[in-house]
Amino acid sequence: MEGNFVDYQHIGKSTKRIDVIPKVTGKAKFVGDIKIPGMLYGKILWSALGHAKIKRIETDPAKRLPGVKAVITWKDVPRHAYCPAGHPYPDDSPQDMYILDKTVRFLGDPVAAVAAESKEIAQKALGLIKVEYEELPLILSPEEALKENAPEIHEGTKNICGQHSYEFGNVLGGFKNADLIIEDEFRTPIVQHCPIENHASLAYLDNDARLIVHSATQIPFHLRRILSQVLGMPMGKIKVIKSYVGGGFGGKEDVCQEPINAVLALTTGNPVLLEFSREEEMVSTRTRHSMILELKSGVMKNGELVARELKVLSNTGAYAAHGHCVVYNIDAQFPVLYPTPNISFAGLSVYTNMPIASAMRSYGISQYNFAMESHMDNIAQRLGMDPLDLRLKNICKLGYRDPQAYFSVNSCGIEECLNKGKELSNWVVKRGQKSNGIKKRGLGMACLSYASSTYPYNAELSGARIKMNEDGSATLFIGSAxxxxxxxxxxxxxxxxxxxxxxESIHVIAVDTDLCPIDMGAYASRQSSVCGMAVKKAGVKCRKAITGFVGSLFNRDPEDLLVKYGVIYDGLTGESLISVKDAAMKAHYTKGNSVTIDHEAYFSPGNNPLAFGAVFAEVEVDTGTGKVEVEKIWALHDSGKILNYQAAEGQVHGGVSMGFAYGTSEQLLIDKNTGRVLNGNLLDYKMPTILDVPPVDVTFVETIEPSSAYGNKALGEPPCISVAPAVRNAVLNAIGVAYNEIPLTPEKILLHLKRTVL
Amino acid sequence: MEGNFVDYQHIGKSTKRIDVIPKVTGKAKFVGDIKIPGMLYGKILWSALGHAKIKRIETDPAKRLPGVKAVITWKDVPRHAYCPAGHPYPDDSPQDMYILDKTVRFLGDPVAAVAAESKEIAQKALGLIKVEYEELPLILSPEEALKENAPEIHEGTKNICGQHSYEFGNVLGGFKNADLIIEDEFRTPIVQHCPIENHASLAYLDNDARLIVHSATQIPFHLRRILSQVLGMPMGKIKVIKSYVGGGFGGKEDVCQEPINAVLALTTGNPVLLEFSREEEMVSTRTRHSMILELKSGVMKNGELVARELKVLSNTGAYAAHGHCVVYNIDAQFPVLYPTPNISFAGLSVYTNMPIASAMRSYGISQYNFAMESHMDNIAQRLGMDPLDLRLKNICKLGYRDPQAYFSVNSCGIEECLNKGKELSNWVVKRGQKSNGIKKRGLGMACLSYASSTYPYNAELSGARIKMNEDGSATLFIGSAxxxxxxxxxxxxxxxxxxxxxxESIHVIAVDTDLCPIDMGAYASRQSSVCGMAVKKAGVKCRKAITGFVGSLFNRDPEDLLVKYGVIYDGLTGESLISVKDAAMKAHYTKGNSVTIDHEAYFSPGNNPLAFGAVFAEVEVDTGTGKVEVEKIWALHDSGKILNYQAAEGQVHGGVSMGFAYGTSEQLLIDKNTGRVLNGNLLDYKMPTILDVPPVDVTFVETIEPSSAYGNKALGEPPCISVAPAVRNAVLNAIGVAYNEIPLTPEKILLHLKRTVL
Incomplete structure (x- = not known):
């Protein structure tokens, strides 16, 4: 284990992004920028009903439109069931989707697809397709879905996509012994990822009749696996190329359009570009699960939690996608942050005829954390205790192991995050202040735990290959995105x-499934941990190949040789022996004893390290307009050793912005009679702009995680998690109202103020 | 070591070429087929004189021509000396070339280059470039070049490009004790490779400002190394892609145009396509060295060779290229085929103002073998001995080590080749027959040794990477061409x-220098030996990764597991356990214990195995017209275990055709006053067509070479080597004339017949 003060050459430096030049010059080609001779444009006809059987489709008039090269329906596509989430085995994941199906289950379900010489022709062709539906009963809430005799959206499922429950200790006994029992129900909204780039793919056959798919995907290897499965084609005949990606946030950790596009390309023999409009993106891709979370806690007068119970009802919409795993991720985190001897969990993910909910940054933990952290403040209020003290009393400590044995806490900065946040936010002073007038100020906080790598049921794997050139420069191949x-x-x-x-001497190739070692993809804050370790291991192998060669050249023990700043030197004497450049050339060109410096390594972690964090939020609530102004956010993160400060701060700023939006403004509104999305565009869907987001103060509490490459831990997702509850708790502090539902829109604030204050 | 009768699944089968579909459908893109938007066309202005200093170049009129984007001369290019042959160190290779130089040394030297919007504009621009030369004295023969006070073509060289000599035993003593001393001088012509595709390259900068060079090259990695050197750019910023190549034969084992094209692309910022015309190909690329070979042998009456001496004078033309190494390759083979206790060698490669001679199929051994095998028949004639018996008496045997310790003969089929050829050609009967009339029939033979891998001074290295996909298909990365x-x-x-x-489950990626492990390239009949071993090693690593995983899955010792026909079974019980497909999927998707099946391996041979062969030729000489009709060729090869019979037979047919042409018709004619090539086109240069080549009977004598992957040895070059001397010896048998110079054109036959018969 390397200490905190290791003298790294690159780790922990704010190294400039390697893609900065193509990105700022506009030369970076996103999928939609690629043009290939003979390229066609794909368009999808979406279902006109929320739940129906397709009785008849008339495609001939569309096919006859000049410029139309293909019109496909469920009759024209291979029928292999699949789950777009990252699991190859049906036992793990409900395989409930087809490329195109003859039943439609929500208004974003594809019914047909067209490939034509222009977007306009394709759009016109959609209008010429006549569909005759047989309407089926609509289910637009999880409660309805669970009613006895409710119609089944997927046969034989009773509308249950996934469920999981456990009890550790004796929860009933725990509640019996508690001084106080607090129960709360929380509700969270449907939100959408809104990446700056919509889903897009370009599919074609190369000269060897292999299927090439360029995609703005977070999961190139899962995508290839799923394409192979649904098309019935060997993987070796399919190549997925991840282009530059304009943000994903989990929405591109799913397969939303590539199978349809692949069929269009295979049918026409032409390249086909399929780009979603923003309206299609908002409705037919993926969303964050809306959930109902019931929390019940037994607590002693001193604040000690003795029993906790959580029931989660998650609305996964029309298909499973990641719906089952998202609930399981909550079950994994529930025991961790506040270890409690008696604890029980019951999670249920149910189907409805609503947009498909799937992976989104934090994978269920934003929902759970909003509930639990709001609940903690409710408990503190009932106990008359400082909510920060309540947390400090109960938070997990170094050495903790959860009852499910998923995690070992081998590094833990949560206490320091809380204490530093207390100091930075001037907690003691500000919490005691009362505001006069119509504008009320408040300070609140919340904290979190989160695991690097995916939820603990899943297989985890990253490979990396480093190929050193003869002049000491190198190519790095990774499958991480x-x-x-x-x-x-x-x-x-x-x-x-x-x-x-x-x-600058490293050329990165990522991701082309032909070229790059397999990697599970960009999700679960896993890449720096899992792929980072694979890269390190490949690097060590290459370094040992060089030092082994140089050791024999200079008759030194390779173990004594160090490589830094392009020079290989004897660590015992400090003597510089040879440049990496010259060593690499000699290594490749030594008669009868040449060596390649080209190594692959992989990492499949057994342990998923836990990251921690805390968010402090200062708000001003205008009790006249109901507007919550977030004045300042302090984000404190134990994400272990920080690998690149500038990049890490960027993650925190972006995450806070997303969490702020989740807590205060964003919500995909669904018509309760039809299931239609009411605000599926960026005008009506209230995403904050750069002018809306609060100033953010970022603090890293750097612990050193022994199981990771450099002590680093999860950072991609944690920053978005605790913002909503911190804001909610600040509002509670400001106006005394305990909101149990987000977003805290002015309307909602005023409604509650009227109910509770007036 | 595996025996001859190993039950292989693929080795030794006539597997269909994997590139057959794109090649027969015309979808295979050769460099000249690639079109990129904004692409310009390059053209080179060649020197108007055979030896001159450039006093002044006027390029402005050419630059002003509309459509011209760049005109470059020696003033516009980086000045780093290089040797286009495959050696990075100046000590090994004369670094005597520049991208463009202010001295021109032969009529194929580039003076300036143009990039323009069309080939026609580029051609027109060449005509607008005015060059003022200061003429220098011309040297047009190696003898002139060696004269005292001869002007130096390269300063300080005394016109010597390379030299090597040795003596083992006591040659003078050997001659003294010999019953008979025979001396001969042989002369060989300049010939050209004449690949079906001329040299071509396409150079451009990608979005990351990296230089991408598509080239019809045999040596992608050497090309990248040399581009890096001459342009002063790091290798990591250069990517060479070998396209489909329409034949090379050694002519594309050199760097003939890419540095100029790279400068055009860097100067214009546009892609530039530079294709040579056939006329440019014949003059400015490379040729086979013309040589003067003096052989002197001391022999006992019973045919035993007791002393041998060889002096080689090789004309390398205006630049070294491979000129030094080609002579060294002769020094390596000279002792081998007929081990002789007293032996001496002196080789000299000299500069002249003639086209550059460099690598060509057999790398000097065609020249040497013509001389030595003709000399052997001359000796036999003098001894009154059957020339086949003379060879059988002297040929090397299993276990032989040459005095330079380059080779160990661990497999040796030469005796069997000779005996089988004797039988197949009906040697005893036919050699005794006398022809009446104007047409005289004859039967002759010659034999050879040849080393796999390059000449023994050079570094040898091939890497290979195999990446197995999750469905058991795999990608193979190789740098061999x-x-x-x-x-x-x-x-x-x-x-x-x-x-x-x-x-069919293997997808081959070759060659892209970014992606593929380093490999020295396609030459020296090395790829099946060196890269083949690397691929085998990578395959074994991958197989062990699978059997290791499956062993743990089924609780078996991985050592007992066998993989064949897509199934893994227990070699002890014969029980089939799991398909490779299912095993690969499970290997990648096993929670906490996933593995990648992705391995690199390399091979740097210490030993260069020797291949052997014999050629028998039956001819009919028309003493009226001088035409030599080759009626039949029997080619017998000990190239070890044959990996693919169909491909191997193809190599022999192609090689025989090339050797036949060398012996009977091809010769690049040079004007003795100016150095101008007189027949630099395919009308005047007499390359045989499919209607001209004789029928070939191919026999493989399969020995098993223990140092190679499957017992295989060199096959690419040997087939072209002994055809010319076999034909020459058949002519000797037919008409009794001992020709010591090829090609045996009708004119030459008639000339000799007049001198010696009439």
Whole structure:
């Protein structure tokens, strides 16, 4: 284990993004920028009803439209069931989707698809397709879905997509012994990822009749696996290329359009570009699960939690996607942050005829954390206790192991996060202040735990390959996905660190499924942890290949040799022996004893390290208009050793903005009679702009996680998690109202003020 | 070591070429087929004089021509000396070339280059460039070049490009004790490779400002290294992609145009396509060295060779290129085929103002073999001995080590080749027959040794990477070059053999210098040996990864598991356990214990195995017209275990055709006053067509070479070597004339017949 003060050449430096030049010059080609001769444009006809059987489709008039090259319906596509989430085995994941099906289950279900010479022709062709439906009963809430004799959206499921429950200790006994029992119900909204780039793919056959798919995807290898499955084609005949990706946030951790596009390309023999409009993106791709969370806690007068119970009812919409796993991720985190001897969990994910909910940044923990952290403030209020003290009393400590044995807490900065936040936010002084007048100020906080890598049921795997050139520069192959977060830069830093060369000397190739080692993809804050370790291991192998060669050249023990700043030197004497450049050339060109410096390594973690964090929020509530102004956010994160400060701060700013939006403004509104999305565009869907987001003060509490490459832990998702409850708790502090539902829109604030204050 | 009768799944099968579909459908894109938006066309202005200093170049009129984007001369290019042959160190290779120089040394030297919007504009622009030369004295023969006070073509060299000599035993003593001393001088012509595709490259900058060069090259990695050196750019910023190649034969084992094209692309910022015309190909690329070979042998009456001496004077033309190494390759082979206790060698490669001679199929051994095998028949004639018996008496045996310790003969089929050829050609009967009339029939033979891998001074290295997909298909990355010979198919066969899967399940990626492990390239009949071994090693690593995983899954010792025909079974019980497909999926998706099946391996041979062969030729000489009709060729090869019979037979047919042409018709004619090539086109240069080449009977004498992957040895070059001397010896048998110079054109035959018969 390396200490905190290791003298790294690249790790922990604010290395400039390696993709900065193509991105700022506009040369970076996103999928929609690619033009290929003979390219057609794809368009999808979406269901006109929320639940129906397709009785008849008339496609001939559309096919006859000049410029139309293909019109496909369920009759024209291979019929292999699949789950777009990342699991190959039906036992793990409900395989409830088809490329196109003859039943439609929500208004974003595809009915037909067209490939034509222009977007306009394709759009016109959609209008010429006549569909005759047989309407089926609509289910538009999880409660309805669970009613006895409710119609089944997927046969034989009783509308249950996934469920999981456990009890550790004796929860009933725990409640019996508690001084106080507090019960709360929380509700969270449907929100959408809203990446700056919509879903897009380009599919074609190459000269060897292999299917090439360029996609703005977070999961190139899962996508290839699923394409292979649904098309019935060997993987070796399919190549997925992840293009530059304009943000994903979990929405591109799913397969939303590529199978349809692949069929269009296979049918026409032409390249087909399929780009979603924003309206299609908002409705037919994926959303965050709306949930109802019931929390019940038994607590002693001193604040000690003795029993906790959580019931989650999650609305996964029309298909499973990640719906089952998202609930399981909550079950994994529930025991962790506040270890409690008696604890029980029951989670249920149910189908409705609503947009498909799936993976979204924090994978269920934003919902759970809003509930639990709001609940904690409610408990503190009932106990007459400082909510920060309540947390400090109950938070988990170094060495903790959860009852499900998913996690070992081998590094833990949560207490320091809380204490530093207390100090930075001037907690003691500000919490005691009373505001006069119509504008009320308040300070609140919330905290979190989150696991690197995916939820603990899943297989985890990243490979990396480093190929050093004869002049000491190197190519790094990774399957992990740069989606705007800076992944490729971090991986280049790690490779450069281990090889002792400049980051500029590393050329990163990612992601092409033909070329790159397999990787599970960009999700679960896993890439720096899992792929980072694979890159480190590949780097160490390459470094040992060089030092082994140089050791024999200079008759030194390779173990004594160090490589740094492009030079190999004897660590015992400090003597510099040879440059990496010259060593690499000699290594490749030594008669009868040449060596390649080209190594692959992989990492499949057994342990998923826990990251921690706390958010403090200061608000001013205008009791006249109901507007909650968030004045300041202090975000404190124990994400272990920070690999690149600039990139890390960027993650925190972005995450806070997303959490702020979740707490105060965003909500996908669904018509309760038809299931139609009412605000599926960026005018009516209230996403904050740069002018709306509060100033953010970022603090990293750097612990060193022994199980990771450099002590680093999860950072991609944690920043979005605790903002909503911190704001909600600040509002509670400001106006004394305990809101149990987000977003805290002015309307909602006023409604509650009228009910509770007036 | 595996025996001859190993039950292979793929090795030794006539597996269909993996590139057959794109090649027969015309979808295979050669460099000249690639079109990129904004692409310009390059053209080179060649020197108007055979030796001159450039005093002044006026390029402004050319630059002003509309559509011209760049005109470059020696003033516009980086000035880093280089040697286009495959050696990074100046000590090994004369670094005597520049991208463009202010001295021109032969009529194929580039003076300036143009990039323009069309080929026509580029051609017109060349005419607008005015060059003022200061003429320098011309040297047009090696003898002139060696004269005292001869002007130096390269300063300080005394016109010597390379030299090497040795003596083992006591040659003078050997001659003293010999019953008979025979001396001969042989002369060989300049010939050109004449690949079906001329040299071509396409150079451009990608979105990351990296230089991408598509080239019809045999040596992608050497090309990248040399581009890096001459442009002063790091290798990591350069990517060479070998396109489909329409034949190379050694002519594309050199760097003839890419540095100029790279400068055009860097200067204009546009993609530039530079294609040579056939006329440019014949003059400015490369040729086979013309040589003067003096042989002196001391022999006992019983035919035993007791002393041998060889002096080689090789004309390398205006630049070194491979000129030094080609002579060294002769020094390596000279002692081998007929081990002689007293032996001496002196080789000299000299500069002249003639086209650059460099690598060509057999790398000097065609020249040497013509001389030595003709000399052997001359000796036999003098001894009154059957020339086949003379060879059988002297040929090397299993276990032989040459005095330079380059080779160990661990497999040796030469005796069997000779005996089988004797039988097949009906030697005893036909050699005794006398022809009456004007047409005289004759039967002759010659034999050879040849080393796999390059000449023994050089570094040798191939890497290979195999990445198995989750469905058990795999990608094979190799740096060895498919140039029409079937390399990629052979490598896919090897990978499939080791993985126990179908060849169709292997996707080969070759060659992109970013992606593929380093490889020295397509030359020296090395790829099946060196890269083949690397592929085998990578395959074994991958197979062990699978059997290791499956062993733990089924609780078996991985050592007992066998993989064949897509199934993994227990070798002890014969029980089939799991398909490779299912095993691969499980290996990648096993919680906490996933593995990648992705391995790189390399091979740097210490030993260069020797291949052997014999050629028998039956001719009919028309003493009226001088025409030599070759009626039949029997080619017998000990190239070890044959990996793919169909591909191997193709190599022999192609090689025989080339050797036949060398012996009977091809010769690049140079004007003795100016150095101008007189027949630099395919009308005047007499290359045989399919209607001219004789029928070939191919026999493989399969020995098993222990140092190679499957017992295989060199096959690419040997077939072209002994055809010319076999034909020459058949002519000797037919008409009794001992020709010591090729090609045996009708004119030459008639000339000799007049001198010696009439």
């Amino acid at each position: 740069e989606i705007g977060q800076g992944n490729d830069t971090i991986m280049a830093q790690i490779a450069a660190e281990e090889l002792g060369i400049d980051v | 498919e140039i029409g010979q079937g390399n990629d198919t052979i490598m896919a066969q090897i990978a499939a053999e080791e993985l126990g899967i179908d060849v």
